[in-house]
Amino acid sequence: MEKKAVYDTIAELYKQSKMLPFRLHIEQFTLLKLLGDVKEKTILDLACGEGIYSRKISSMGAARVVGVDISPKMIELARKAGTSGKSEFIVKDVETLGKIGKFDIAVGMYLMNYAKTPKQLMRFCRAVAINLKSGGRFVGFNDYPYNPQEKYGTYEKYGFKKSTVPARKEGDPITYYITTPDGREFQFDNFYLSPGTYEKAFKQAGFSSFSWEGPWLSKEGSINYPEGYWDDFMNHPPLCGMSSRKN
Numbered sequence: 001m002e003k004k005a006v007y008d009t010i011a012e013l014y015k016q017s018k019m020l021p022f023r024l025h026i027e028q029f030t031l032l033k034l035l036g037d038v039k040e041k042t043i044l045d046l047a048c049g050e051g052i053y054s055r056k057i058s059s060m061g062a063a064r065v066v067g068v069d070i071s072p073k074m075i076e077l078a079r080k081a082g083t084s085g086k087s088e089f090i091v092k093d094v095e096t097l098g099k100i101g102k103f104d105i106a107v108g109m110y111l112m113n114y115a116k117t118p119k120q121l122m123r124f125c126r127a128v129a130i131n132l133k134s135g136g137r138f139v140g141f142n143d144y145p146y147n148p149q150e151k152y153g154t155y156e157k158y159g160f161k162k163s164t165v166p167a168r169k170e171g172d173p174i175t176y177y178i179t180t181p182d183g184r185e186f187q188f189d190n191f192y193l194s195p196g197t198y199e200k201a202f203k204q205a206g207f208s209s210f211s212w213e214g215p216w217l218s219k220e221g222s223i224n225y226p227e228g229y230w231d232d233f234m235n236h237p238p239l240c241g242m243s244s245r246k247n
């Protein structure tokens with residue numbers, strides 16, 4: 001399937017999957033911790049999807065949020081839902097985005113794992129860099145390349161599992177099978193690139209630092225679920241936060 005069309009067909013299901021507990025207690029919690037105070041800041045939300053985090057960040061007092069996504073259907077949903085503040089949603093491939101502004105913070109919630117090759121990852125990183133002010137930050141959440149592939153099938157209780165080819169290597173697809181809280185199933189592919197490839201791409205694109213961060217579990221998540229419930233996720237994170245600063 002052409003890359004543009006993938007999320008057009010699963011947009012509604014993907015939105016439903018945002019109700020899974022790990023989304024709130026780990027994914028969102030980690031993002032908010034990485035973001036810090038966004039009041040009066042300008043934010044570029046790359047691969048914004050249907051705008052869940054654009055809306056959240058806008059409601060936290062950001063001066064302006066611009067969301068970009070390759071899927072017209074996702075952007076249609078984002079525009080329909082709107083935001084509480086000043087915002088804009090653009091249909092565009094991040095790879096060819098070019099410079100659209102100078103933002104304080106760029107967000108990439110599951111952007112980088114769409115790169116199939118080191119070159120493509122580099123183009124994503126450059127697109128982030130040219131749209132950031134000097135000293136600006138990139139934060140995100142992503143497939144975690146340190147996740148051992150033997151653990152890919154151990155996340156079903158959280159509503160998803162991952163799968164890849166034997167002896168996964170650069171550019172191999174990682175298929176996510178997701179079950180929504182109301183029991184509907186769908187799947188999509190991300191791509192594996194090694195931790196070294198990530199580090200190199202951020203460095204070469206002009207970032208002074210790059211690190212994998214968390215993932216962190218919210219207090220609410222830890223007290224509202226049985227003891228040990230989050231162990232499989234937290235001991236071998238399938239997904240992880242990321243943070244980088246532009247020179």
Ligand SMILES: C[S@@+](CC[C@H](N)C(=O)[O-])C[C@H]1O[C@@H](n2cnc3c(N)ncnc32)[C@H](O)[C@@H]1O
Pocket residue numbers: 007046047048049050051052053068069070071074092093094095108109110111114
């Ligand atoms: C897993 S969804 C995440 C959406 C949103 N960030 C969230 O956390 O809900 C990934 C999104 O990346 C978008 N995407 C994939 N490749 C892209 C690209 N090259 N440029 C822009 N968006 C892209 C897809 O259309 C999809 O909406």
